[in-house]
Amino acid sequence: MSIKSATPYFLLNGRTEQAIALYQRALGAKTESLQRFGDVDGSCPTAMRNRVMHAMLRVGNAVLMMSDGPEDVKLPEGGNVSVALDFETPAALRQSVEALAATGKVLERVFEAPWGALFGVVQDEFGIQWMVTSPLK
Structure with missing residues (x-):
């Protein structure tokens, strides 16, 4: 397959x-x-x-x-699926996190992950979780 x-x-x-x-x-x-x-x-x-x-x-x-x-x-909000987004730059990542969190909430603040990238998790107002990552530079 x-x-x-x-x-x-x-x-x-x-x-x-x-x-x-x-x-x-x-x-x-x-x-x-x-x-x-x-x-x-x-x-x-x-x-x-x-x-x-x-x-x-x-x-x-x-x-x-x-x-x-x-x-x-009646459908459940969010569910148990997260969408992983890979950004080209830290600035683009931070801009999207800020916009999604404005009406949602940050579940994991953006941090320097052990695998050498920025990483964070935000849940939007619809219950969808977004796992975001970008290169450090």
Whole structure:
């Protein structure tokens, strides 16, 4: 078996548009596609029509996918998955951590890790944990 890539997929309980705005600001994400339930299924209930069925964001060379999820199912926030981001510079890492933590919280302050890089963990307002790393210089 050959796996080309693994892409995180966030189910955000109706908060996908807020998440997109945060990830654009904090991570420089670019929205590559966004479909609403009403775009795909004209017979869906009125309350579902404007909910995001699927969105794909580009973050550097990586892809994030997300959805508001079904209206009638309560999904847990965050879960037990962290997204690891590898930044080119310490300045870019610190800028993104600050932006994510502004409405979230720092779980592990950025520090010089024993493997010779900067490392930290931040949880955003949607419960998603971001493990960040960059070279020291």
